[in-house]
Amino acid sequence: MARSRDEKRDPAVSLALLWGEQGQPRRGPKPSLSVERIVESALDIADTEGLDALSMQGVAARLGVTTMALYRYVPGKAEMLDLMVDASFGPAPAVTDVPGGWRPQLTAWARQCWEQYQRRPWIVSATGMRRQLMGPRQLAWLDSALAALSGTGLPFAQQHEIFLLVIGHVRNLAQQLVDEDEEGRQEWNRLTADVWERHGDRFPSLSAAIAGGAFAPHGDDRLDFGLERILDGVAAMIERD
Numbered sequence: 001m002a003r004s005r006d007e008k009r010d011p012a013v014s015l016a017l018l019w020g021e022q023g024q025p026r027r028g029p030k031p032s033l034s035v036e037r038i039v040e041s042a043l044d045i046a047d048t049e050g051l052d053a054l055s056m057q058g059v060a061a062r063l064g065v066t067t068m069a070l071y072r073y074v075p076g077k078a079e080m081l082d083l084m085v086d087a088s089f090g091p092a093p094a095v096t097d098v099p100g101g102w103r104p105q106l107t108a109w110a111r112q113c114w115e116q117y118q119r120r121p122w123i124v125s126a127t128g129m130r131r132q133l134m135g136p137r138q139l140a141w142l143d144s145a146l147a148a149l150s151g152t153g154l155p156f157a158q159q160h161e162i163f164l165l166v167i168g169h170v171r172n173l174a175q176q177l178v179d180e181d182e183e184g185r186q187e188w189n190r191l192t193a194d195v196w197e198r199h200g201d202r203f204p205s206l207s208a209a210i211a212g213g214a215f216a217p218h219g220d221d222r223l224d225f226g227l228e229r230i231l232d233g234v235a236a237m238i239e240r241d
Contacts, residue, residue: 011076011133014082018135026161033065035073037085051122056080067208075224081126088120092144105148110166113141114223119172124174152238162234169226176222 011061016022017035033187041062045054060067093112097106104183117123134142142163200207209215 010075010079014079014133017074017079017083018086018133019031027106033063033069035072035083037063038073039080039087040072042080042084043087044124046073046126050127054080062216082133082135085123085132086125086137088123089116089141092137092140095134095144095148102148102150102152103235106145106162106166106231106234107227109141109145109148109171110223110227112171113167114173117170121174123179124171126173152232152234154237158237161232165230169230170223173222173226224241 013022022035038059041059042054045058048073054076054077056070057067059080060070063070073084093109095109098105099106132138142230144160145163145166149162152159154162198209
């Protein structure tokens with residue numbers, strides 16, 4: 001069965017749009033829209049109503065045009081998401097301005113990346129189930145992370161793997177942020193407590209961990225522990241080599 005227009009995705013078209021290489025419509029009246037205006041409206045919907053509320057029809061309504069008018073600029077929702085993800089990131093951090101070498105520089109990078117995902121947690125959903133095409137802003141963030149690692153002396157392949165570990169840690173935290181539901185968490189805690197009262201003695205190590213505060217809140221900064229362990233490993237690699 002053929003997919004709908006919004007489900008189709010042409011990577012070549014997405015790349016042309018991401019890099020500003022797609023020409024403006026040539027036929028018809030003088031264009032009243034632009035790719036930038038369309039993406040801004042789409043971002044506003046995602047930021048205020050969530051990604052599930054995003055549709056070409058909804059964007060068109062916000063702009064006061066027909067849905068067909070949008071298709072002259074952006075072929076469909078899939079390409080729209082590619083544009084939104086790249087536009088959603090702020091400027092990449094200038095990590096080489098951070099004193100102290102690779103570790104504080106990569107820490108600064110990770111913190112600013114985490115801020116981007118906190119600001120727009122829907123990015124995780126927009127990128128999680130599809131092969132991501134990278135536009136200029138995303139590549140600038142990758143370039144910034146690699147700049148922090150450039151002085152380590154590690155092979156470039158390992159530098160890239162380190163980047164993947166750090167961004168994976170950030171994305172995992174962002175997914176937790178998306179999944180948070182205070183009402184659901186309280187209900188889960190209540191049900192779990194009932195089960196534990198009846199069966200907890202079957203799991204002595206877990207019982208000891210719970211009693212020792214293993215699952216207690218550990219403050220608002222979720223990034224530090226995992227990031228520090230990753231960077232400890234990088235430091236060990238550098239020292240070993």
